[in-house]
Amino acid sequence: MTFPPLRDELRGIEPYGAPQLDVPVCLNTNENPYGPSEACADDVAAAVREAAAGLNRYPDREHVALRTALADYLSRDTPHGIGVEQVWAANGSNEIMLQLLQAFGGPGRTAVSFAPTYSMYPEYARDTHTRWVAGRRDADFGLDLDAARALIEAERPHVVLLPSPNNPTGTALEPAAITALCELVGDDGLVVVDEAYGEFRREGTTSALELLPAHRNLVVTRTMSKAFAAAGLRLGYLAADPAICDAIRVVRLPYHLSSVTQAAALAALGHAPELLGYVDTLRAERDATVEWLRAQGLQVADSDANFVLFGTFADRHAVWQAVLDRGVLIRETGPDGWLRVSIGTPEEMTEFRDALVAAMKEQA
Known part of the structure; x- marks a missing residue:
């Protein structure tokens, strides 16, 4: 046997990850370019210092204080x-x-999504031995509800993964579509709406949190990595029926959230208005970027996120490389021919526009 004795289906697979390169402008991982203030950083540091004094003890396994703060925050998005x-x-x-896939997927079970979608989803399925099935989105990256219904009726999935806004396209789902799929799946499965970029949605786009009382099989996930400018914190969370939370407790590792993580997240939540203060600025910059890209004759997906998918290019890698050669790192992802740019500061977006114009001239 070849060493190490890796599972056969994992042999030759490269680990997931966007390029991490030392360049002046990084616009490839959808980070918030505006970091926390000194006051926020000081409060996080103080909270971590307090937690450090008790590192000889295990953390609160139920992270009750953190969950309480997260529940209060989420309650702002639903009546x-x-x-x-x-x-x-x-x-x-x-x-x-x-x-979620450890608890509700697994051998003999199926997870479904609709491509193009977040590229980690099939890896979660693989890692949990869950069968993976990907349907297709419309040409404008919206969800064809009739096709989605047909796929779900044919596959009877145990988990349906629906990012909204979708990554890498930025497309948001209509509440009626979420309702229809929840009703179709019923108690045989879960519908997971991934709102990692939910805070960036455009005016009038509602959160799936509003639908939770009507559908006990609905799960809404969020993160502090994007709008909260806390990608380095590594804190994600969900809202769902309490029975779903109880089921996850069965598969969670003991003390999976460290005392330091809990303390830092609580301190950051105390600065929510400040950390979210740049969301409107980033929305405006996103919309301006969409308009500018279209003015260059490019196709651009409507976006409710803090990134924009644009194309199409006969050789997208060549364009990506030419932009990178000018000090700007964007993402080569999504359907063939498309590229994705995260929304940065005005100065960073100027650098991006200049680099892209030069790259397109070079490739013409």
Whole structure:
């Protein structure tokens, strides 16, 4: 046997990850370019210092204080309110998704999504031995509800993964579509609406949190990595029926959220208005970027996120490389021919526009 004795289906697979390169302008991982203030950083540091004094003890396994703060925060996005018993948190929304598939997927079970979509979803399925089925989106990256219904009726999935806004396209789902799929799946499965970029949605686009009272099979996930400017914190969370949270407890690792993570997240939540203060600025910059890209004759997907998918290019890698050669890192992702740019500061977006114009002239 070849060493190491890796599972056969994992042999030759490259680990997931966007390029991490030392360049002046990084616009490839959808980070918030505006970091926390000194006051916020000081409060996080103080909270971590306090937690450090008790590192000889295990953390609160139920992270009750953190879940209470997260429930209060989520309640702002729904008239129904969110209770602490409906909230669960983990190390990034990645671990949240993995826990959901550990609990509700597995051998003999199926997970469904609609491509193009987040490229980690099939990896969560693979890692949990869950059968993976991907349907297709419309040409404008919206969800064809009739096709979605047909796929779900044919596959009878146990988990349906629906990012809204979708990554990498930025497309948001209509509440009616979420309702229809929840009703179709019924008690045989879960519909997971991944709102990692939910805070960036455009005016009038509602959160799936509003639908929770009507559908006990609905799960809404969020993260502090994007709008909260806390990608380095690694804190994701969900809101769902309490029975779903109880089921996740069966598969979670003991003390999966460290005392340091809980303390830092609580301190950051105390600065929510400040950390979210740049969301409107980033929305405006996103919309201006969409208009500018279209003025260059490019196709651009409507976006409710803090990134924009644009194309199409006969050789997208050549364009990506030419932009990178000018000090700007964007993402080569999505359907063939498309590229994605995260929204940065005005100065960073100027650098991006200049680099892209030069790259397109070079490739013409």
